[in-house]
Amino acid sequence: MTPERKIFRRIGPDLRREAMIAAMLAIIAEEGISAATIRAVAARAGVTPGLIGHYFDGKDALLSAAYAQHMSDLTRATCGQDAHTQGQSAAARLAEFIATGLRPPVASTQAVTLWAGFLTYVQQGGRMRDTHAATYAEFRDHLQGLIADALTEAGRPAATADLRRHAIACNAVIDGLWLEGGLLPEAFGADELTQIGLGSVGAMLGLDLTAAHEK
Amino acid sequence: MTPERKIFRRIGPDLRREAMIAAMLAIIAEEGISAATIRAVAARAGVTPGLIGHYFDGKDALLSAAYAQHMSDLTRATCGQDAHTQGQSAAARLAEFIATGLRPPVASTQAVTLWAGFLTYVQQGGRMRDTHAATYAEFRDHLQGLIADALTEAGRPAATADLRRHAIACNAVIDGLWLEGGLLPEAFGADELTQIGLGSVGAMLGLDLTAAHEK
DNA sequence: GTAGTAATTATACAGTTGCACAATTAGCCA
DNA sequence: TGGCTAATTGTGCAACTGTATAATTACTAC
Numbered sequence: 001m002t003p004e005r006k007i008f009r010r011i012g013p014d015l016r017r018e019a020m021i022a023a024m025l026a027i028i029a030e031e032g033i034s035a036a037t038i039r040a041v042a043a044r045a046g047v048t049p050g051l052i053g054h055y056f057d058g059k060d061a062l063l064s065a066a067y068a069q070h071m072s073d074l075t076r077a078t079c080g081q082d083a084h085t086q087g088q089s090a091a092a093r094l095a096e097f098i099a100t101g102l103r104p105p106v107a108s109t110q111a112v113t114l115w116a117g118f119l120t121y122v123q124q125g126g127r128m129r130d131t132h133a134a135t136y137a138e139f140r141d142h143l144q145g146l147i148a149d150a151l152t153e154a155g156r157p158a159a160t161a162d163l164r165r166h167a168i169a170c171n172a173v174i175d176g177l178w179l180e181g182g183l184l185p186e187a188f189g190a191d192e193l194t195q196i197g198l199g200s201v202g203a204m205l206g207l208d209l210t211a212a213h214e215k
Numbered sequence: 216m217t218p219e220r221k222i223f224r225r226i227g228p229d230l231r232r233e234a235m236i237a238a239m240l241a242i243i244a245e246e247g248i249s250a251a252t253i254r255a256v257a258a259r260a261g262v263t264p265g266l267i268g269h270y271f272d273g274k275d276a277l278l279s280a281a282y283a284q285h286m287s288d289l290t291r292a293t294c295g296q297d298a299h300t301q302g303q304s305a306a307a308r309l310a311e312f313i314a315t316g317l318r319p320p321v322a323s324t325q326a327v328t329l330w331a332g333f334l335t336y337v338q339q340g341g342r343m344r345d346t347h348a349a350t351y352a353e354f355r356d357h358l359q360g361l362i363a364d365a366l367t368e369a370g371r372p373a374a375t376a377d378l379r380r381h382a383i384a385c386n387a388v389i390d391g392l393w394l395e396g397g398l399l400p401e402a403f404g405a406d407e408l409t410q411i412g413l414g415s416v417g418a419m420l421g422l423d424l425t426a427a428h429e430k
Numbered sequence: 431g432t433a434g435t436a437a438t439t440a441t442a443c444a445g446t447t448g449c450a451c452a453a454t455t456a457g458c459c460a
Numbered sequence: 461t462g463g464c465t466a467a468t469t470g471t472g473c474a475a476c477t478g479t480a481t482a483a484t485t486a487c488t489a490c
Contacts, residue, residue, distance in 0.1 A: 047468080195380075196383055225437055252477065
């Protein structure tokens, strides 16, 4: 009766890393970041705690990697819809961008919870702050491009300074609605945030995005 | 050479509680919530760890109290400015409300960092979730009242359903700008967020809030 | 003054945390 | 088939965590 040792399989280093990141994200989303200990992540990933130290240079490195992954997922899910709206009008593309950001999986309690869990560490500088700044810039630049196209299409091209202000404002609306929807999901109707988002941004830009979105 | 015991003063129970809450808030703002241990809070409050257990029923209770205090501070700082704008037009009062929420001390890295630190725990239910829901409702209801007055004043009174949508949207703009300003303060000019906020909400409601605010 | 009492300190404890390190093993290549 | 190597495990440790509790002390009322 020798103490039976765990039998294990080697999956590639990349897969192993991904599994650990996925485990960390799942735990943060479900139980909060304070529950995301090395041991808990290891157990969820079906692995021994020591192995995490083998793939990541300490817990902070795993946290950073998980944050980068999550933000990358969100950005890809939001900006990646451009492919589906290639032939349509600029207004329709902008409307679809907004709608995508305000409906699952982008807008969801889980996504907001994850983001919020990381936020504490973002503020303390280091890699996570850079990731945040880069993600924000990418998202807003993308939005600014869509706004520029839509205004040009409407025969009202705008100067760069105005475009910047519009992008900041539209981004704020989307962020705010995304946040509130994720924090208090039961406080809003199914389609409500999307409609409000389209209506608000439309009013700010002088475009009828609701009509553009329904086509 | 007996081991010298710390000499201490008794301040009232209320003052002691406040000192502990203040210490907790300071630590969360400066070093993140993971640094807010009982021992750290005690040291900052100039007190022994055991005393915290004497005034609060566990660490969670202190955390809840600190969160409630912070949100109360923010709400009071934002809504409390009504007194100064009593005689003015409804549009001016709405404009001042928005401007107050987008400039220090309400809009600041410290305030956002604090809020973000608590967010993780808000998601896990309990007292802190109730505090969040109540704060959000209070803020939005206040905003909705200001919007109703401003629209009525402009000769365009709105139905309740429309007011609700307007309040959600305006609240989202303010929240989004507040958040971004706190997370990336160096990315925006001194007055920029206020101007964008007034312009955006004005466009959404069909009012010239920038002009109303300058008077 | 001086007792009484609530506030405050000091200490101890059991559990948890991140991590380092040696021992083991799975899969690959000759 | 039989090593070789890197992936993986198991264990241990020192530091830290929240909290309970007994011992002390500052203040108040008389």
